[in-house]
Amino acid sequence: MSKVLIKGNEAVAEAAIRSGCRYYFGYPITPQTEIAEYMAKKMPTVGGLCLQAESEVAAINMVYGAAASGVRVMTSSSSPGISLKSEGVSYIVGCDLPCVILNVQRGGPGLGGIQPSQSDYYQATKALGHGDMQLFVLAPSSVQEMAQLTADAFGIADKYRMPVLILADGALGQMMEPVDFDALKFTPEPKKPWATNGHGGKRKKNIITSLFLKPEELEANVLERAEKYKIVTENEIRYENYMCDDADIVIVSFGITARISKAAVNEARARGIKAGLLRPITLSPFPAPVLRKLADTASAFLSVELNMGQMVNDVKLAVECRKPVSFFGRTGGSLPSSDDVLEQIIKISGGLK
Amino acid sequence: MTNKIILAGFGGQGILFLGKKLATAGMDKDMNVTWLPSYGPEQRGGTCNCSVILSDTDISSPIIGSPDTLVAFNIQSYEKFMPRIVTGGKLFADSTLIDKHPERNDIDSYFIPATAIANDLGTPKLVNVVMLGYLIKNTDFFDRDYIRGVLTDSLPASKAALREANGRAFDAGYGYGE
Numbered sequence: 247m248s249k250v251l252i253k254g255n256e257a258v259a260e261a262a263i264r265s266g267c268r269y270y271f272g273y274p275i276t277p278q279t280e281i282a283e284y285m286a287k288k289m290p291t292v293g294g295l296c297l298q299a300e301s302e303v304a305a306i307n308m309v310y311g312a313a314a315s316g317v318r319v320m321t322s323s324s325s326p327g328i329s330l331k332s333e334g335v336s337y338i339v340g341c342d343l344p345c346v347i348l349n350v351q352r353g354g355p356g357l358g359g360i361q362p363s364q365s366d367y368y369q370a371t372k373a374l375g376h377g378d379m380q381l382f383v384l385a386p387s388s389v390q391e392m393a394q395l396t397a398d399a400f401g402i403a404d405k406y407r408m409p410v411l412i413l414a415d416g417a418l419g420q421m422m423e424p425v426d427f428d429a430l431k432f433t434p435e436p437k438k439p440w441a442t443n444g445h446g447g448k449r450k451k452n453i454i455t456s457l458f459l460k461p462e463e464l465e466a467n468v469l470e471r472a473e474k475y476k477i478v479t480e481n482e483i484r485y486e487n488y489m490c491d492d493a494d495i496v497i498v499s500f501g502i503t504a505r506i507s508k509a510a511v512n513e514a515r516a517r518g519i520k521a522g523l524l525r526p527i528t529l530s531p532f533p534a535p536v537l538r539k540l541a542d543t544a545s546a547f548l549s550v551e552l553n554m555g556q557m558v559n560d561v562k563l564a565v566e567c568r569k570p571v572s573f574f575g576r577t578g579g580s581l582p583s584s585d586d587v588l589e590q591i592i593k594i595s596g597g598l599k
Numbered sequence: 600m601t602n603k604i605i606l607a608g609f610g611g612q613g614i615l616f617l618g619k620k621l622a623t624a625g626m627d628k629d630m631n632v633t634w635l636p637s638y639g640p641e642q643r644g645g646t647c648n649c650s651v652i653l654s655d656t657d658i659s660s661p662i663i664g665s666p667d668t669l670v671a672f673n674i675q676s677y678e679k680f681m682p683r684i685v686t687g688g689k690l691f692a693d694s695t696l697i698d699k700h701p702e703r704n705d706i707d708s709y710f711i712p713a714t715a716i717a718n719d720l721g722t723p724k725l726v727n728v729v730m731l732g733y734l735i736k737n738t739d740f741f742d743r744d745y746i747r748g749v750l751t752d753s754l755p756a757s758k759a760a761l762r763e764a765n766g767r768a769f770d771a772g773y774g775y776g777e
């Protein structure tokens with residue numbers, strides 16, 4: 247049970263390989279290039295393939311092809327590169343194919359910067375591609391969780407035949423923390439009778455396509471997928487509830503900012519302010535039912551994000567405007583300190599009295 | 600107890616390595632640790648730094664605004680980070696390359712000609728290990744024998760000469776000023 251000191255990016259790569267992922271397609275971009283570097287070293291030693299494509303667009307289409315053939319496959323990039331992949335992601339959704347995509351976010355828009363950010367929340371949870379589509383979005387907040395959620399992502403992707411996006415950030419990708427790989431739990435790869443991997447004349451051919459020219463056929467296809475999203479929402483919401491049950495002020499925060507917010511909650515509690523942290527681990531499906539319930543007991547909500555206020559709108563929808571929801575964040579690559587968050591908590595707390 | 604350490608200097612001075620040794624030593628003692636490098640459009644000979652946090656409680660952010668310990672290996676790093684050291688904090692500086700002294704009396708300053716010592720030992724690349732010895736001597740981060748073991752054990756047994764050179768550099772730093 248020995249721990250290793252490892253970067254978040256490398257932890258994702260190692261966990262992917264241990265999950266049975268044998269195909270990685272990518273294109274370098276800061277701050278996630280260590281993944282390709284790690285894959286390039288390790289994949290050949292396990293009989294896998296790491297390929298540096300000519301572009302992000304090529305890489306996601308290689309993922310599309312590999313996923314259609316029924317293997318565990320992943321790609322990774324950072325914000326601008328993820329935008330380039332969006333067309334391919336939509337096709338993969340339209341074909342109901344499983345794969346894992348990692349976004350180690352950096353500041354935007356445009357080329358933006360290379361420091362940590364959570365400004366792709368909207369893109370990840372609302373529309374990483376055209377069409378009536380959703381992704382399954384996981385948000386790790388430690389390097390150990392980067393590894394575990396990668397392992398989980400492959401299981402979820404296979405179970406529901408949908409792409410799973412891991413939404414990390416530059417800090418989580420670049421930092422080293424101890425990881426216990428022996429503690430990881432893996433989901434065995436299921437049989438994939440739908441895969442287009444050669445029928446040898448022994449079974450009916452499988453067809454994988456996202457093209458449905460007849461409106462009624464496309465509608466049926468989209469409705470069927472919407473049913474799947476309903477099941478996913480019912481069964482797969484994940485979150486961490488840290489001292490929310492008696493909290494007057496509930497902070498909602500994911501990823502790296504959730505850690506900072508947790509420290510602020512502890513400091514607030516030490517001052518006699520009843521604060522709590524609700525950390526969504528799945529951003530899509532969003533833990534709206536949990537927040538809706540907390541609106542019965544909490545007096546106010548505060549969303550802390552590394553952007554100009556994106557998840558805050560999901561929090562507002564979840565609490566149905568029954569309680570005030572405010573926002574605090576930094577953007578462009580800077581992180582707030584726990585003192586900054588504490589100041590916001592104190593401000594809200596003063597307003598409550 | 601939480602220690603927030605910034606190590607900074609030129610690329611090639613073994614700064615990231617030094618930070619990793621501290622973080623690994625903390626991990627093996629079951630502490631919570633984070634190690635975060637500066638990353639950017641870096642170039643050879645450019646500046647380089649990393650932030651190491653050692654703590655017995657959860658670490659919220661791996662980013663350090665105000666370090667309680669700064670280990671500076673060049674004048675640029677000294678000028679950038681020295682003013683940010685918390686009151687009561689410690690400055691470690693390579694006096695071979697840094698010819699300034701802080702005009703602050705609220706921090707403790709430790710100067711060692713680490714580059715000169717490493718050169719005299721015939722192992723100029725081990726300037727970081729000389730500094731590690733001096734750092735361990737003047738902080739309560741880790742026990743001397745423990746971290747010396749972490750350092751030498753991380754080198755393969757087949758490279759006995761390298762182990763020996765690292766041990767010697769560490770001891771030179773640890774014994775400096777005695």
